[in-house]
Amino acid sequence: MSFKHKHLLGIQALSASDILTILETAESFLEISAREVKKVPTLRGKTIVNLFFEPSTRTRSSFELAAKRLSADIINFSNQTSSVSKGESLKDTVLSLEAMNTDAIIVRHSYAGAPHFISTFCRSHIINAGDGAHEHPTQALLDAFTIKQEKAKFKNLKVVIVGDILHSRVARSNIFLLSKMGAKVVCVGPPAFLPIEFQQFGTQIDYNLDRAIEGADVIMTLRIQLERQQKNSFPSIREYRNIYGLTEERFRKAKKDAIIMHPGPINRGVEISSDLADSLQSIILKQVENGVAVRMAILYLLLGGKDRETSD
Amino acid sequence: MNEKIKARVMDSRKIKRVLERITTEIIERNRDLKNLVIIGIRTRGIYIGKRISKLIKNAENIDIPVGVLDITLYRDDFSELEAQHMVKKTEIDFSVTDKDVLLVDDVLFTGRTIRAAMDSLIDLGRPKTIQLLVLIDRGHRELPIKADYVGKYLPTSRREIVHVKLKEIDNKDEVLITEPSSLE
Numbered sequence: 001m002s003f004k005h006k007h008l009l010g011i012q013a014l015s016a017s018d019i020l021t022i023l024e025t026a027e028s029f030l031e032i033s034a035r036e037v038k039k040v041p042t043l044r045g046k047t048i049v050n051l052f053f054e055p056s057t058r059t060r061s062s063f064e065l066a067a068k069r070l071s072a073d074i075i076n077f078s079n080q081t082s083s084v085s086k087g088e089s090l091k092d093t094v095l096s097l098e099a100m101n102t103d104a105i106i107v108r109h110s111y112a113g114a115p116h117f118i119s120t121f122c123r124s125h126i127i128n129a130g131d132g133a134h135e136h137p138t139q140a141l142l143d144a145f146t147i148k149q150e151k152a153k154f155k156n157l158k159v160v161i162v163g164d165i166l167h168s169r170v171a172r173s174n175i176f177l178l179s180k181m182g183a184k185v186v187c188v189g190p191p192a193f194l195p196i197e198f199q200q201f202g203t204q205i206d207y208n209l210d211r212a213i214e215g216a217d218v219i220m221t222l223r224i225q226l227e228r229q230q231k232n233s234f235p236s237i238r239e240y241r242n243i244y245g246l247t248e249e250r251f252r253k254a255k256k257d258a259i260i261m262h263p264g265p266i267n268r269g270v271e272i273s274s275d276l277a278d279s280l281q282s283i284i285l286k287q288v289e290n291g292v293a294v295r296m297a298i299l300y301l302l303l304g305g306k307d308r309e310t311s312d
Numbered sequence: 313m314n315e316k317i318k319a320r321v322m323d324s325r326k327i328k329r330v331l332e333r334i335t336t337e338i339i340e341r342n343r344d345l346k347n348l349v350i351i352g353i354r355t356r357g358i359y360i361g362k363r364i365s366k367l368i369k370n371a372e373n374i375d376i377p378v379g380v381l382d383i384t385l386y387r388d389d390f391s392e393l394e395a396q397h398m399v400k401k402t403e404i405d406f407s408v409t410d411k412d413v414l415l416v417d418d419v420l421f422t423g424r425t426i427r428a429a430m431d432s433l434i435d436l437g438r439p440k441t442i443q444l445l446v447l448i449d450r451g452h453r454e455l456p457i458k459a460d461y462v463g464k465y466l467p468t469s470r471r472e473i474v475h476v477k478l479k480e481i482d483n484k485d486e487v488l489i490t491e492p493s494s495l496e
Binding site: 002035 | 382385386390391396397398399400401402403431432435436437
């Protein structure tokens with residue numbers, strides 16, 4: 001078993017066996033975060049940059065902790081405080097960072113494909129931490145890790161993803177990953193957020209949450225991204241909650257041992273009721289906890305061993 | 313890669329006898345056996361450690377806990393390897409602080425694994441003492457490391473490979489010396 005990729009740009013480029021390698025490696029990293037001294041020397045001397053052109057708390061700090069627990073040096077770079085605000089191009093920004101001998105660059109950008117673009121001229125390993133509405137591979141991997149922890153397998157699990165599928169990179173990465181692993185994915189949302197084209201990814205599409213949720217093993221609610229909405233894309237938050245919000249009543253239609261997930265940050269009382277978000281069946285905080293181990297595994301697998309030539 | 317077997321240096325009876333002798337040495341040396349814990353280095357150190365724990369139980373009726381240590385994250389050749397080693401779990405569900413830790417491995421060679429294991433142990437706590445048990449000491453040390461309990465000293469050349477096989481995972485107990493065959 002080995003992992004041959006140089007970059008992590010999306011789930012699409014990974015095979016089912018790559019995904020299993022990452023999940024199994026992450027399993028071994030979980031224990032480190034439970035130690036009193038939460039640190040191993042593995043990536044000592046490696047320099048990692050968090051290059052975030054969009055706001056983030058969870059993902060950025062999760063990567064930062066993952067790097068630090070592996071003893072790498074990490075610097076944080078956000079566009080608000082950088083020369084990007086002085087009009088520097090993305091390429092120039094990255095090249096000047098790389099001139100300081102970085103080993104890996106973790107990129108979040110509002111344009112789909114930005115991490116891929118960077119990987120075309122960079123020596124460093126590139127990790128996509130979310131690009132536009134394209135992919136957010138580490139989120140999907142930590143979601144998969146959490147599902148595997150709870151359900152032990154993916155085959156034939158019914159996973160319902162509810163919300164603004166169209167604008168969600170989390171949904172896309174999860175759809176790719178879960179279908180590769182043999183789960184049955186059903187996407188649910190208002191028609192404006194759920195173009196019929198999503199069927200080509202091998203998912204089922206439903207506009208009725210009450211129907212779709214029946215017999216579900218996993219319900220993944222997505223944040224309504226108020227900052228990405230065009231005006232008039234849906235009538236009102238109240239209407240959205242009435243039709244697509246996850247409520248106790250709706251949740252009862254899922255399997256008895258169904259679990260609730262959310263990539264965060266939550267809009268309580270919109271896509272999910274506040275009580276459900278805090279209920280025993282909600283594993284939202286588990287997802288955050290597992291995120292560090294999964295990102296440690298990814299850093300380990302990408303930065304370990306001799307430099308690789310493979311380009312994706 | 314093809315390997316040619318040069319010698320079969322231990323069989324199941326010999327391994328058993330050697331582990332019994334080492335158990336006696338451990339009991340003699342550790343007056344306070346209740347303070348002893350065993351840490352087996354993945355993979356075969358775990359099974360040797362478990363056997364020792366059982367032998368001590370039979371002899372003294374004391375339960376010695378056995379933990380599992382994976383040293384991959386502490387290797388010193390991390391960037392030279394062709395591919396990353398798969399990381400496996402470290403499973404030590406007791407504290408090592410103030411304990412007499414008996415570190416167990418199958419073969420002692422360059423000493424680098426033991427260096428990594430000691431660094432890793434010390435990150436987990438502050439043992440009172442660390443002792444080292446190996447089934448085979450094949451020489452060629454690159455670090456100033458010496459075992460406290462040795463099953464068998466086995467002079468080898470660097471080219472040779474020592475294989476320790478244990479019933480628990482290899483279906484039989486034996487120690488072999490092999491050599492990579494020069495023919496492609």
